[in-house]
Amino acid sequence: MRRRIPSLNALKAFEAAGRLGLMKLAAEELCVTHGAVSRQVKQLENWLGVALFAGPKHAPTLTEAGYRLLPALTCAFDQVDLAVQQIADTDEGTLDVSCPGTFTMRWLIPRLHHFNAHHPRVEVRLNSAGTSADPIRDNVDVAIRVGRGPWPPGVDVIPLFSExxxxxxxxxxxxxxxxxxxxxxxxxxxxxxxxxxxxxxxxxxxxxxxxxxxxxxxxxxxxxxxxxxxxxxxxxxxxxxxxxxxxxxxxxxxxxxLGYVALRRQKQNSKADIFCRWLETAAREYVAGARSRPPEATQP
Missing domain, CATH: 3.40.190.10 (Periplasmic binding protein-like II)
Structure with missing residues (x-):
């Protein structure tokens, strides 16, 4: 069955403009001119036969048709992005890392500049969903957890250090x-x-x-x-x-x-490989350093 779909560029222009609220912001996100976004949106409106925006050009508002179309397009583009990210395997781009918030602040972030210095093409995106029953959900590439096994199936477990x-x-x-x-x-x-x-x-x-x-x-x-x-x-x-x-x-x-571990998907992912190798090195250096050796009792 042949799909009747308008221009992809026109759909992208409208989705960005509707989501961001201004065609100027959409132009900046898409790296095109304001006029190009305006023309693409107009082309989409002509193809659909309905207006998607109303009001003055400096403060457009979505029409009823625009409100109906926008969430479906945003969801569709998100799904395309997710599918591409799951298949693509490069050593650059965004790496989603889940880690308990306090450990992120007190241990990971103070060391992360070393990773950034050696791997500037990998953008580590941190989130603090540190108690999820499924640590590799929501497109997380690597999850740092503290606990004891057994860990969920379908993940590689990289021990870091005991607690x-x-x-x-x-x-x-x-x-x-x-x-x-x-x-x-x-x-x-x-x-x-x-x-x-x-x-x-x-x-x-x-x-x-x-x-x-x-x-x-x-x-x-x-x-x-x-x-x-x-x-x-x-x-x-x-x-x-x-x-x-x-x-x-x-x-x-x-x-x-308990022990600190890194969990990662059992699939090829060059960025996750790079980050997990760095984590293992950082953990070894931490264990070998004086700061990893806690004091004895200081009072009865």
Missing amino acids: KFGPVHAPSIRLAAAKPWPAALLHTVSRRNAWSDWSARSGIAAAGEGAAEFEHFYFMLEAAIAGLGVSISPWPLVAEDVAAGRLIAPFGFIDSG
């Missing part, structure tokens, strides 16, 4: 030998069992004057730095704060039983 964790608090707090400690026990939604896990592994019962829960790990760390209580935190996320004296680790850090 150590322990209580941390601001210097203004003094933990007494007797319980309860004169501070709240801080929790985060993503790791509600952190205190019980640490107590079971360390043999130290933890009891504080109250408790507080935070939606994001980063909020909990900021609360600990501000002296609002004591949190259980992984060493990679607090190493800089402990080194700077913003946080104290009274019992040191012990193995949590």
Whole structure:
């Protein structure tokens, strides 16, 4: 069956203009002149026999027909883009990386400039969908996760390093030998069992004057730095704060039983290969460096 489809350039011009709200912005996105976009939209209107825009040229608004056509075109172009990206295999372009937000801020971003310097043609696009049950969904190329197996089927698992964790608090707090400690026990939604896990592994019962829960790990760390209580935190996320004296680790850090891994699709992807090889190198350097070795207990 022969499809009756108008000019692809005309459809692209209208979709960009409708999505961005101005033909000038559409022209900038498509790398053409304002006049070219206007002509393409007019050509599409003539082909359809309906107006797609109304109002003055400097502030056009979509007609009812335009409102009906725009979302279908946007969805279609998104699907084409996704299909092309899934098939194309080059060593340049965008690489979508999913990573828990606090780990992204505290560990990955401070090292990412090294990757950018050596691979300037790869644009790493980060998102913080770090708790998804399916880590390689939504066209994510590489996902960094902390946990233990088994991992979802259909992914390659690249071990990075094991995790150590322990209580941390601001210097203004003094933990007494007797319980309860004169501070709240801080929790985060993503790791509600952190205190019980640490107590079971360390043999130290933890009891504080109250408790507080935070939606994001980063909020909990900021609360600990501000002296609002004591949190259980992984060493990679607090190493800089402990080194700077913003946080104290009274019992040191012990193995949590979890590990940081990179997960990637089991398909050819040159950009993912490059990034995962860099991640492995960065992880080895981290493990070999002094910052990967957390302190022993600094107080009973």
